[in-house]
Amino acid sequence: MRAGRAKGATxxxxxxxxxxxxxxxxxxxxxxxxxxxxVPETATISREEIFGPILPIYIYETIQEVVDYLQERPTPLxxxxxxxxxxxxxxxxxxxxxxxxxxxxxxxxxxxxxxxxGGLGNSxxxxxxxxxxxxxxTHRRTVANVTQERGISDGLNGRALLDEEFQFAxxxxxxxxxxxxxxxxx
Numbered sequence: 001m002r003a004g005r006a007k008g009a010t011x012x013x014x015x016x017x018x019x020x021x022x023x024x025x026x027x028x029x030x031x032x033x034x035x036x037x038x039v040p041e042t043a044t045i046s047r048e049e050i051f052g053p054i055l056p057i058y059i060y061e062t063i064q065e066v067v068d069y070l071q072e073r074p075t076p077l078x079x080x081x082x083x084x085x086x087x088x089x090x091x092x093x094x095x096x097x098x099x100x101x102x103x104x105x106x107x108x109x110x111x112x113x114x115x116x117x118g119g120l121g122n123s124x125x126x127x128x129x130x131x132x133x134x135x136x137x138t139h140r141r142t143v144a145n146v147t148q149e150r151g152i153s154d155g156l157n158g159r160a161l162l163d164e165e166f167q168f169a170x171x172x173x174x175x176x177x178x179x180x181x182x183x184x185x186x
Contacts, residue, residue: 009045009056010037049077049122063088067095075099077119080106085145093143100142105151108144113177114184115142 015023015032024031033053039046045056060066070076079098081089093101099119100109110117120139146152 009039009043011035012037047073063091066092070096070098074122075120078102078107078109097139098141100144102144103146105144105146106153108146108152109142111152111173112142112144113180116140117142 012035013020013032014035020032031053034055036045036054036056039056039058045054050056058069060069070079075097077099079092079096079101081092081101081103083089083104085103089103097120100115100117102108109115
């Protein structure tokens, strides 16, 4: 992120005022969520997957600009569309590739039991030979369509990922997925 700022990007920190003085905090492994504007193509963050609360924003005028931009780069682990289920959204789905897609929320596609999760290329690989090879090279991606006002990611805002309530919710989700899988095998 520093390299992006050194090359001209603008950083906007979106942490609560009460937390700004304590972040980043190496002991708790917390860094403030940040938005990056005007990120140059030469910045490392423009070319690598991001695993952290950093969101570079790229401005576009047409959906074709987005499609072209994504087709010129390695396939991302996830794609996120904030907006209606429009012709532009359908064009985005039809002409881009990613590990999964969530519309109007963050990371929901990863929490759907029974739906595939994973990436392509640098974002992940699968098994091959026989049916596994067919499945690996015929990528299916999950599209999560959030229709409620609040999504899963709303509950993650402002909390440590290891707090007791969040850990309980994850345990319940895993238990539910395991039960669904056992029921499927019966």
